[in-house]
Amino acid sequence: MSYCPDCGCKMYNGICTNCHEDLIIFDECLEYDIPMSDEFLESVDECRQRQREYAKREDVKRAINPRHNE
Numbered sequence: 001m002s003y004c005p006d007c008g009c010k011m012y013n014g015i016c017t018n019c020h021e022d023l024i025i026f027d028e029c030l031e032y033d034i035p036m037s038d039e040f041l042e043s044v045d046e047c048r049q050r051q052r053e054y055a056k057r058e059d060v061k062r063a064i065n066p067r068h069n070e
């Protein structure tokens with residue numbers, strides 16, 4: 001289990017359940033076929049950009065894989 005270096009919430013594959021909540025909701029909406037508003041999809045896009053930058057950070061890589069620097 002990985003934890004976000006920013007907020008300490010659980011993180012899966014570089015996606016924090018708190019910082020990138022919109023991406024988690026987006027996946028759930030797809031899975032359960034829930035309709036999404038245009039506004040929500042825009043905020044998902046914005047969130048995805050943030051998550052890409054986030055995943056490049058060294059502290060995030062270490063949190064994902066503790067052996068990253070060995």
Ligand SMILES: [Zn+2]
Binds near residue numbers: 008018020
């Ligand atoms: Zn976070």
